[in-house]
Amino acid sequence: MRLERRASASRVMAVLAPVLALVCAAAGAAVLFALLGRDPVSCLHTLFVAPLEDANGWSELALKATPLLLCALGIAVGVQANVWNIGAEGQFTMGAIAGGAVALWLGPTEGWFVLPLVLMAGVLGGAAWGGVAAFLRTRFNAHEILVTLMLSYIAVQVLGWLVRGPMQDPEGFNFPQTRQFEAAAMLPVLLEGSRVTVAAVFALVAVPLAALLLGRTMAGYRIRVVGLAPGAARYAGFSENGAVWVCLLLSGGLAGLAGVCEVAGPIGQLTPSISPGYGFAAIIVAFLGRLSPVGMLFAAVLMALLYLGAEGLQITQQLPLAAAGVIQGMLLLFLLGADVLTLYRVRFGGVRAHAKASSHG
Amino acid sequence: MALPPRLVLRGIGKSYGGTRANDGIDLTVMQGEIHALLGENGAGKSTLVKIIYGVVQPDAGSLEWEGKAVTIPDPNAARRLGIGMVFQHFSLFETLTVAENIALGLGTDEPLAALSARISATAARYGLAVDPRVHVHHLSVGERQRVEILRCLLQEPRLLIMDEPTSVLTPQEAEGLFAMLRRLAAEGCSVLYISHKLAEIRALCDQATVLRAGRVVAACDPRVTPAAAMAELMIGQAMAAPVRPARPAAGDAVLAVMGLSLAADSPFGTALRAIGFTLRAGEILGIGGVAGNGQKELLAAISGERRAGENGAVAIAGVACGQAGASARRRLGLAVVPEERLGRGAVAELSLTENALLTGATREVARHGVIRFAPLRRFARGVIESFRVVAAGSEALAGSLSGGNMQKFIIGREMGHAPLVLVAAHPTWGVDVGAAQAIHDALHALAADGVGVLIISEDLDEIFSVCDRIAVLHGGHLSAPVAVGETSVEAVGLLMGGLDAA
Numbered sequence: 001m002r003l004e005r006r007a008s009a010s011r012v013m014a015v016l017a018p019v020l021a022l023v024c025a026a027a028g029a030a031v032l033f034a035l036l037g038r039d040p041v042s043c044l045h046t047l048f049v050a051p052l053e054d055a056n057g058w059s060e061l062a063l064k065a066t067p068l069l070l071c072a073l074g075i076a077v078g079v080q081a082n083v084w085n086i087g088a089e090g091q092f093t094m095g096a097i098a099g100g101a102v103a104l105w106l107g108p109t110e111g112w113f114v115l116p117l118v119l120m121a122g123v124l125g126g127a128a129w130g131g132v133a134a135f136l137r138t139r140f141n142a143h144e145i146l147v148t149l150m151l152s153y154i155a156v157q158v159l160g161w162l163v164r165g166p167m168q169d170p171e172g173f174n175f176p177q178t179r180q181f182e183a184a185a186m187l188p189v190l191l192e193g194s195r196v197t198v199a200a201v202f203a204l205v206a207v208p209l210a211a212l213l214l215g216r217t218m219a220g221y222r223i224r225v226v227g228l229a230p231g232a233a234r235y236a237g238f239s240e241n242g243a244v245w246v247c248l249l250l251s252g253g254l255a256g257l258a259g260v261c262e263v264a265g266p267i268g269q270l271t272p273s274i275s276p277g278y279g280f281a282a283i284i285v286a287f288l289g290r291l292s293p294v295g296m297l298f299a300a301v302l303m304a305l306l307y308l309g310a311e312g313l314q315i316t317q318q319l320p321l322a323a324a325g326v327i328q329g330m331l332l333l334f335l336l337g338a339d340v341l342t343l344y345r346v347r348f349g350g351v352r353a354h355a356k357a358s359s360h361g
Numbered sequence: 362m363a364l365p366p367r368l369v370l371r372g373i374g375k376s377y378g379g380t381r382a383n384d385g386i387d388l389t390v391m392q393g394e395i396h397a398l399l400g401e402n403g404a405g406k407s408t409l410v411k412i413i414y415g416v417v418q419p420d421a422g423s424l425e426w427e428g429k430a431v432t433i434p435d436p437n438a439a440r441r442l443g444i445g446m447v448f449q450h451f452s453l454f455e456t457l458t459v460a461e462n463i464a465l466g467l468g469t470d471e472p473l474a475a476l477s478a479r480i481s482a483t484a485a486r487y488g489l490a491v492d493p494r495v496h497v498h499h500l501s502v503g504e505r506q507r508v509e510i511l512r513c514l515l516q517e518p519r520l521l522i523m524d525e526p527t528s529v530l531t532p533q534e535a536e537g538l539f540a541m542l543r544r545l546a547a548e549g550c551s552v553l554y555i556s557h558k559l560a561e562i563r564a565l566c567d568q569a570t571v572l573r574a575g576r577v578v579a580a581c582d583p584r585v586t587p588a589a590a591m592a593e594l595m596i597g598q599a600m601a602a603p604v605r606p607a608r609p610a611a612g613d614a615v616l617a618v619m620g621l622s623l624a625a626d627s628p629f630g631t632a633l634r635a636i637g638f639t640l641r642a643g644e645i646l647g648i649g650g651v652a653g654n655g656q657k658e659l660l661a662a663i664s665g666e667r668r669a670g671e672n673g674a675v676a677i678a679g680v681a682c683g684q685a686g687a688s689a690r691r692r693l694g695l696a697v698v699p700e701e702r703l704g705r706g707a708v709a710e711l712s713l714t715e716n717a718l719l720t721g722a723t724r725e726v727a728r729h730g731v732i733r734f735a736p737l738r739r740f741a742r743g744v745i746e747s748f749r750v751v752a753a754g755s756e757a758l759a760g761s762l763s764g765g766n767m768q769k770f771i772i773g774r775e776m777g778h779a780p781l782v783l784v785a786a787h788p789t790w791g792v793d794v795g796a797a798q799a800i801h802d803a804l805h806a807l808a809a810d811g812v813g814v815l816i817i818s819e820d821l822d823e824i825f826s827v828c829d830r831i832a833v834l835h836g837g838h839l840s841a842p843v844a845v846g847e848t849s850v851e852a853v854g855l856l857m858g859g860l861d862a863a
Contacts, residue, residue: 218722218730224711225719231705234666235697236719237687 074251087148089279095256098125126256
C-alpha cells in the first residue's frame, strides 16, 4: 500500500474529510470512555445527542458557537494570506478587557451610545493585540505563530492581575472579579428566557461579509495572491506587509468582538476565566470548516456541541473537563490525517507493479 | 546492425475527456540515435513523453524496450529501465544544494561527499560546470538545467529525453550541450530530443518524427530535409514570413535608466553596476547575456519589485520613479512580462479571469475596491481570443495551461493594458514556433504603435531577429546599445563572455 499524489485535489474528499474525521474522533472517544470504565454508548449519547434534547440546549449551542465562529472567520482570512494567527484567545481576552474597562468607566451612565462604545472598545482592544504581532512580524520578522501564541498568555495574565487589582469590585468580598456591568452596557437578549444575545446575529452577518471580502473585493484578492504566490504579489505590487497588517488587525478585531460580547453578554462582568479556550478551539473550527465561511458556520456549531456534551459528561459521568480537550485534539488530528486523502490516493499493490516492470527490463 | 531498437512504440493512443492527445503513434528510437520529436504546442509531444516516462498510462498500443514488451507503470520503473528525462520545468528544491537535490532524485544512501565527488567527475566528463555545494536558488535557469541533466546522467541512462533544452542557453552553451549529447550518443545512449528550433535539430539529430494533432504526420532525416519543409509539416501550412512592419522613427524616451546600481540581494546574486540606457517610443531594444549576469536583478529594478537608491535612476515617460513601487510604475505606463510564468507572472491556483486582475486593477474592474467580474471576464476572453490561447475558457486555472499558452496569456494581458513601455524577459522561452511567431508579431505591432519594447533574453536568434538595438549584460554591467545592423553574433558573443570587441 502506498500513497500516490493526485493530479488535482479531490473535491469530494475535501468535503468528506471533516465527516470522516468526526466519525474517527467519535470512535476514538468511545475507546477512551471504555478505557475509563464508562459505557461508551451512553457516553456518546451524552456527548452528541443529549445536549440537543431540549430548547435550552439549542440556545446554549448558539451561545457557544458565536465566539467560535467570530474567531474562526478571522483566523481563516489570515490563513489565506499565509498569516497564522494562533492567538485569537489573547485577542479575545484583550477585547473583553478593553470593552469591560469602558463599561465600568461609564458606570451608571444611561444612553444608546454606551453599548456601541463598549463594543467598539472590544474590537479595538483585540485589533491592537493583533497589531502588536503584526508590528513584530513586519518590523523584526518575528513569526506570528509564536508571537500571537505567547501574547495570549500575556493577555490572560493581564486579565488575572486586573480583576485582582485595579479593576476588582470593592464590594465583592475580595473575589477576583469586577463589578457587574450596568444594563446599558449589556447586549440585548434575543430570546426571552435564554442567554443568547445579538452577538449571534453579529456572527451570522460576519459569515457573508467574510465570503464577500475574500471573493469579491480587491483587499481579499490581494490577501489571496500574497498567500498563494508571494512572487506574483511582489510582481503585481501587492504589499506582503500590508496583508500581514490587514489580516492580524481583522482577525484580532473579530476575536476582540467575540470577547467583549461574552463579558457584555452571558458573563456580565470580568472574571479571571472568561473563555473555555474559544480562541484555540476556533483554529480547529477554521480548518474543520475548510476555511470556507459557510463551512465554518457548521464547524462552529459542531464544536459548540462538543463543549456542551463535555459539560454533560462532567455532570452525569464524572469525567474531567480535559476529556473535551482530548476529543477536540483527536478531531484535529484525524482531520489532518484525512486531508492527506484529498491530495493523495491510496494505491494497493504498488510493489507488485514495480516488480513487473523490472522483470521485463 | 543486429542491435534491437532501444524503444519501439506501436499504435499509442491516449484521450483526455473528448480530446485525443495521442492517436495511433508509432515511433522507433535506435540505440545511440539522437531522435528529434517535433510539433506545435498541443500536438501531443508531452503526452507521448509522459507515457514513455511512465507518468501517464496509454489507453491503447504497446511499448517495446530493447526487443522486449514492457509496461511502464510509473517514473521509477522508467528509471529502472534506463530512461532519464530532463523536463522543461525543473523539479528542484530551491533551498537545498545541488548535491542534496541530486541525492533526493536518486534516492540513494550514498554519503553526500562521495556523491559530490561523483557529480563533479561526471560534470567534468561531459563539460557541465556546476558546483555541487551551491544552493539551487542561486542558480540561473541554464545552470539549473545542468543540474537536471547531471541527475539523469548519474543514473547512466540508455535513453535520455530532453524537453526544449536549448531555450535557456547561449550559442556557446548550446554548442556545449550538443557536444555532450553527441558524446552520449557515441557511447550508445539514445536521445529523444524535443524542440522546435529547426536549425539545431538539423545540426544535431539523426532522425526526426513530426507530430500534429496527436498523430505522426511524417518521419524524416533532418540532416537532408530543409527547415522550411519541416516547419510546414509541423504547422500543416506554409510558414508566413515574419511581419516586420515599417515603423515611425523612434520617438521620445519612454524608459530612461541612468546610473542604476543595486547591491546583490543574495550572496550569489549579481550586483548591478551603473547601468544606463534609453528606450525610445517605437523601438525594440534587446538585452542579451548569459543567465545569471544580472538579468533577474535588472528586471526587478525596472519593474519596481526592487527599488533603486536614487529616484532618478529609473524614469518612465520622463517621470522619475526609481523609488516607486510596482503599481505606481504600472500607472505610469509600464507593463512587465516576467521570466517565471507561474508564481510570478500568474498564480497557478487562480482562474485566467482572476489572473487578469493581477496587473489590471483599473477603475472599470475594481470600483471602490469591489471586483466587477463581468468586464474582467470580457477582458480575459479578449486576450484568449486575440492570442489564440488554448484553454478551457476564461475560468480555467492558470496552472492547467501549457507553458506556451500561459505565456501568450500573460503577454496578451500586459499588452491589453495599453502600455507606453513593455519589458519582456524570455518572451518565447519554451514556446513553439507558431506561438513564438505570434508573440514576435505582436511585439512588432506594439512597437509600430509607438510603444517602447525592451526584451531581456538569452536567445540570440530572437534578439537578432526582433530587435533594433542590442546591448549585452555581463557581470552586472551593461554594454552600450548598438544597432543590429552594425554588429554581429560573434561580436555580441564576445561581449557575453565579458570581452569588449572594441
